[in-house]
Amino acid sequence: MEPAIGSGLNTAVERYYDITLDLYEDLWGEHVHHGFWDPGEIPGPDGADRHAATDRLVRELVDYARVPAGARVLDVGCGIGGPALHLAGVLGCTVEGVTLSARQAERANEKAQAAGVAERARFHRLDALGTGYPDESFDVVWALESLMHIADRAAFFAEAIRLLVPGGTLAVATWSVRDGELDADEWELVRQILVHQVMPDFSSLPEHERLAGAAGFTEVATVDWSGAVANSWDPGFAQIQRFARGRTVMRDLARERGVDVLGFFHAGPLMTRGFDTGVITYGALRATKPRQAP
Incomplete structure (x- = not known):
């Protein structure tokens, strides 16, 4: 399946993940997302527990x-494909994964084959708002740290409810922003994060709830996991200092892949400041498609 991916944002997101795929996999393993810790826990030396923490976020x-x-x-x-392989393996789910990055889809299919779950986990380069799947194709729509890249979030919730069977579940984990007004310095911090991470804007957790309800979902609930995931940007966990400490490495990467790749390295201190000040938040949302039309 080949999508018609035409928007400038989609193209930028595709390029970002194409050029950083090996960096994320080398540093963070199969999970390109935050880890999850109990209160008081900190990442182990040299990020030793990062894989356990990212695995845990999927389970949470x-x-x-x-x-x-x-x-x-x-x-x-x-x-x-990290979360999908967990869903297909441990839970025996049948998973269709979509991404804007052809390189990610190819790598995810390779990993599914190696894990012996290729018959239950397939990955495609598709736009999430135009997959072409029929109505009521899925029991669960799962979006783990992807909604931040979608500018039209109302359209995402509308598409999710179309694709779910009656009684189906929406599961979202997402970067978000503190609810309420931000001052000029806070907005500047948010702006820098958005630019470096190729995101259009952030919504607050209450805004996500409102969008889900407006799309027709019921039993909408959110939970703030900011404190549980903030350690993900600890230098020992993120491992980015392995690259960032070397100006030559950074310069060579920029020459080879373009300056966009440097956004990968700027994320750490910006996100740390965002979590420390409470400007950046992180949460999960669950919602249900009604069993009967209202």
Whole structure:
């Protein structure tokens, strides 16, 4: 399946993940997302527990959204397939993963083959708002740290409810912004994060709830996981200092891949400041498609 991916934002997101795929995989393994820790826990030396923490975030979203075993799942923004492989393996789900990055889709399919779940986990280069799947194709729509890249979030929620069976589940984990007014310095911090991470804007967790309700979802709930995930930007966890400490490495990467790749390295201190000040938040959302039309 080949999408018609035409918007400037989609093209920028595709390029960003194409040129950083190996960096994320080398540093963070198969999960291109935050980790999850209990209060008071800190990352181990040299990021030793980063894989356990990112694995845990997947399990936390599974538990929070009550994803059932054996479900048919659409994984929106599947990355290189880490969460989907968990869903297909441990839970026996059938997963269709979509991403704007052809390189991510290719790598995810390779990993599914190696894990022995290729018959239950398939990955495609598709726009999440135009996948072409029929109505009521999935029991679960799963979006783990992908909604931030979608400018028209109302359209995402509308598409999710179209694709879900009656009684189906929406499971979202997302970067977000503090609800309420931000001052000029706070907005500048947000702006820098958006630019470097190729995101159009942030919504607050209450705004996500409102969008889900407006699309027709019921039993909408959110939980703030900011404190649980903030350690993800600890230098030991993120491992970015392995590259960032060398000006020559940074310069060579920029020459080879273009200056866009440097956004990968700027993210750490910006996100740390965002979490420390409470400007950047992080949360999960669960919602249900009504079993009967209102």
